[in-house]
Amino acid sequence: MASRAEEEIAVQVGRALANARLDAGRTQEEVAEILEIDKQTISRIETGRSWPSPARLVALASLYGVEVGNLFPAPSTGSRQVASDIIELLERLSPKDRVWVRRWLKQLCGRLAVEPAGAARRRKIPR
Structure with missing residues (x-):
């Protein structure tokens, strides 16, 4: 089962493909005929209900x-969005590992929030 984020990306890619097709002056029927597939496949891809194979994605582009x-x-x-991405990653972990990641992330964010912007770039990297 695809995650919500994956479904949203499929819809966004589908829209991008539909817009690119329209910008190229092509109809779904023309594209289907050129790629020797049915029009419904193009429609499912453009609505995000189906992912094109990598080869088909390259052919469409x-x-x-x-x-x-x-x-x-x-x-x-x-x-x-960053929080949503982190939640999705945390859901894959055990409760014990989630606690560890939370502590680590809290410490890291605390440290980064204290450093002035660009300070990390000025620090000398030990060799």
């Missing part, structure tokens, strides 16, 4: 004249 990497959303640095 090439057909639309876009880079594959441009079809994926940029990682969010917003606090809520």
